[in-house]
Amino acid sequence: MLRERTTTSMQADALSVIDRSTQDVPEDIARPEASTDWLRLLKYNELEEWQKDNEFIHGWYRAPLYSFKYCFLSWFRWHNETVNIWTHFLPSVFFAVFLVTHSSMSSDSFVNQLEEKQIIGLFVFSAWFCLFLSALFHTVIAHSRKIASIYSRLDFCGITLLIMGSFIPWIYYNFYCMPQSQLSYISCLSILGLFTMVFTQWNRFSTPEYRVVRACLFIALAMSSMIPIFHACARVGVVNAWEECQLKWIVIMAMSYLFGTYLYATQLPEIKLPGKFDLIGCSHNIFHVFVVGGVMSHLVGVTNLRDLRQAIGSNCTVTHDL
Numbered sequence: 001m002l003r004e005r006t007t008t009s010m011q012a013d014a015l016s017v018i019d020r021s022t023q024d025v026p027e028d029i030a031r032p033e034a035s036t037d038w039l040r041l042l043k044y045n046e047l048e049e050w051q052k053d054n055e056f057i058h059g060w061y062r063a064p065l066y067s068f069k070y071c072f073l074s075w076f077r078w079h080n081e082t083v084n085i086w087t088h089f090l091p092s093v094f095f096a097v098f099l100v101t102h103s104s105m106s107s108d109s110f111v112n113q114l115e116e117k118q119i120i121g122l123f124v125f126s127a128w129f130c131l132f133l134s135a136l137f138h139t140v141i142a143h144s145r146k147i148a149s150i151y152s153r154l155d156f157c158g159i160t161l162l163i164m165g166s167f168i169p170w171i172y173y174n175f176y177c178m179p180q181s182q183l184s185y186i187s188c189l190s191i192l193g194l195f196t197m198v199f200t201q202w203n204r205f206s207t208p209e210y211r212v213v214r215a216c217l218f219i220a221l222a223m224s225s226m227i228p229i230f231h232a233c234a235r236v237g238v239v240n241a242w243e244e245c246q247l248k249w250i251v252i253m254a255m256s257y258l259f260g261t262y263l264y265a266t267q268l269p270e271i272k273l274p275g276k277f278d279l280i281g282c283s284h285n286i287f288h289v290f291v292v293g294g295v296m297s298h299l300v301g302v303t304n305l306r307d308l309r310q311a312i313g314s315n316c317t318v319t320h321d322l
């Protein structure tokens with residue numbers, strides 16, 4: 001009995017030593033053999049704690065890969081991040097191409113070529129950056145706890161930059177003849193965006209318990225842009241703003257983002273039918289599609305504003321100052 005207890009206690013001590021020594025080893029080199037296991041798919045209850053995010057997705061999880069090479073090779077096989085990766089990677093290619101073609105457009109399309117190329121370029125870059133980082137995040141989420149945590153913060157930075165980058169050209173064109181309001185709104189949005197970026201770097205922000213807080217924070221940042229939108233509507237009237245300020249595309253974009261974020265926060269539809277949307281059709285997949293829809297709508301609105309300004313020229317006499 002005593003011997004049994006002693007043996008058990010020695011085993012426990014040995015295990016705790018092994019446990020401590022494993023903790024001392026950097027995570028990425030603690031389990032190199034795992035990378036040879038890159039084709040293995042797991043169920044939710046087989047995942048390590050750091051991999052658990054959505055209990056309503058039951059299967060098709062990649063095993064921890066501890067290798068960027070295997071993370072990227074996994075682009076070409078089915079698992080529960082395949083749709084998330086491709087729904088943001090392909091549109092990111094579109095925005096990269098658009099950025100290049102827009103930068104090489106002739107001066108005929110602009111009133112102030114350099115300034116407008118920079119302002120619209122910032123938006124297109126932020127869209128590319130956000131979508132590309134998102135595809136990257138969903139690729140390396142199976143790497144290791146440390147890498148997943150680093151890239152989830154980069155993903156949040158991308159979302160924040162996209163919200164800022166989207167509204168800056170809209171404010172620029174709609175307050176073209178009101179430089180003071182233009183500068184004030186752009187400065188406020190930039191400060192709020194920087195604050196959001198810092199806040200999203202907080203460790204607990206990326207945990208599942210903060211899913212709703214994340215959704216609310218990004219919506220709050222986007223809602224701060226309502227002030228210049230109300231200002232523009234009050235200045236020209238809602239009916240005129242529909243075309244003149246491209247309000248119609250702002251409304252489509254807002255509805256797209258809000259609906260996508262609502263699904264993201266509520267985990268619909270998988271919460272109703274757990275395990276049925278593991279590969280395709282889960283809330284995150286739909287959220288991605290609506291984010292792309294929102295960005296595309298905004299791109300149409302911004303390019304229309306550019307064309308409207310180009311048609312008016314630098315003339316400010318036709319504006320409705322408030």
Ligand SMILES: [Zn+2]
Nearest residue numbers: 084134284288
């Ligand atoms: Zn995502």
